[in-house]
Amino acid sequence: MTALLALLLLPVLQTGAPAPAVVALASPSADTVLSADPACQDLELMRLAAGDPWARLWLPVGAWHALLGDADVSGTLDAPAGIDALAWDSADPAAPRGALNLWFSSDSDFLGFKDGDVLRVNAAGAVEVVYAEDAIRQALGTSAAFDLDAIELDVNGFLWFSLRDAVSASALGALEDGDVLVYDPAAGTAWIHATEAQVQAWVDAAMPGAGALGDLKSLAFDPLNGALVFTVQSPSSADASVFSAANGGSLLPDFEEPRWGFLQSAELDALTLSMEAPSQPPVLTATAEMVAPAQTFGLDIRHASPNGSLYGMVGSVRKLISTRRGGFGYVAFDLNGPTRTWPSPQSGAMHADASGTVNTTFTAPALPPGHAMLDLIFQAWDITGAQLSTPVLVRVL
Numbered sequence: 001m002t003a004l005l006a007l008l009l010l011p012v013l014q015t016g017a018p019a020p021a022v023v024a025l026a027s028p029s030a031d032t033v034l035s036a037d038p039a040c041q042d043l044e045l046m047r048l049a050a051g052d053p054w055a056r057l058w059l060p061v062g063a064w065h066a067l068l069g070d071a072d073v074s075g076t077l078d079a080p081a082g083i084d085a086l087a088w089d090s091a092d093p094a095a096p097r098g099a100l101n102l103w104f105s106s107d108s109d110f111l112g113f114k115d116g117d118v119l120r121v122n123a124a125g126a127v128e129v130v131y132a133e134d135a136i137r138q139a140l141g142t143s144a145a146f147d148l149d150a151i152e153l154d155v156n157g158f159l160w161f162s163l164r165d166a167v168s169a170s171a172l173g174a175l176e177d178g179d180v181l182v183y184d185p186a187a188g189t190a191w192i193h194a195t196e197a198q199v200q201a202w203v204d205a206a207m208p209g210a211g212a213l214g215d216l217k218s219l220a221f222d223p224l225n226g227a228l229v230f231t232v233q234s235p236s237s238a239d240a241s242v243f244s245a246a247n248g249g250s251l252l253p254d255f256e257e258p259r260w261g262f263l264q265s266a267e268l269d270a271l272t273l274s275m276e277a278p279s280q281p282p283v284l285t286a287t288a289e290m291v292a293p294a295q296t297f298g299l300d301i302r303h304a305s306p307n308g309s310l311y312g313m314v315g316s317v318r319k320l321i322s323t324r325r326g327g328f329g330y331v332a333f334d335l336n337g338p339t340r341t342w343p344s345p346q347s348g349a350m351h352a353d354a355s356g357t358v359n360t361t362f363t364a365p366a367l368p369p370g371h372a373m374l375d376l377i378f379q380a381w382d383i384t385g386a387q388l389s390t391p392v393l394v395r396v397l
């Protein structure tokens, strides 16, 4: 049994339960800078809980690489081509909230998947189609391809969604990019829940004089009252504010644009809400994706327990193992494969500073005889906070 596995089996210290809070996972419409993170890319996810001072990175690009590897053996590590829609795979508030329980849509086609598909990452670390663009297109009665730019799941198993661009020919009539649509996958039918004009009326009530909303860019349900919530393209002062259909149109408290802490303007183009979960894991990033043998690169952790102790482990066989521990919720490498500690083979615990930051370096090993490349999957266990960090995959070649 590896040291990390042993640590994962230690009992969790009971801490006082925090007050229940609404937790948002979201993605920006373009690469941006957060108050608490140097970058949040279009394909990355951030987390903001009601009451937090600002949003923090939740799923960095390196974690996508660790989840997906290099599925098409193209020589580049895989990640979605931007994230423009998010939903939890269950409307059950007690359901797990982790990286493999998220449905998403991408900004553009990638790895053979379409920008109108609803996708997920499965336990084997592969992208799979939940609902195909073609199936939704049939339900809409149109031959036109489309890009899904908002999704959410309701208690009936219906998919709520929005289109990135208007579709002129459909069985439902002309569809606008601001319409809220619903798809029943069991019946293969779809309908309009709210037209763009209705959504505009909610925006006007929430923010008189806001002007034309442009595009509806994300959909979710408020877990406190079940109301439909959404983000819009315009006005730019509120394109990261979460609007609600509650009370004839309102702003969702605690989720107005300034709360995200963008230091570089961005729209919110994907959003999903839940109660209390997921938690904020320590975020592990590497300063390089591809390195040469003997090359030294940086491994940095943010959002760990302040002044806490962390234990670093690295494995070379990608495998997703679910844990009931906090944080990322998965060990991303095979604990029975070759593993060692980092930053050095004999290193003990690392220590975070008062902001929960750790900066280390790692020197890539030589390639094993006969190997053209070696994937290293790094992860850390925050001993103090009993939280598993996000993983990051670095390829040596």
Ligand SMILES: [Ca+2]
Pocket: 027, 028, 029, 030, 041, 042, 043, 044, 082, 083, 084, 269, 270
């Ligand atoms: Ca995005």
Ligand SMILES: [Ca+2]
Pocket: 084, 085, 105, 106, 107, 108, 115, 116, 147, 148, 149
């Ligand atoms: Ca899409």
Ligand SMILES: [Ca+2]
Pocket: 149, 150, 162, 163, 164, 165, 177, 178, 179, 215, 216, 217
């Ligand atoms: Ca839309």
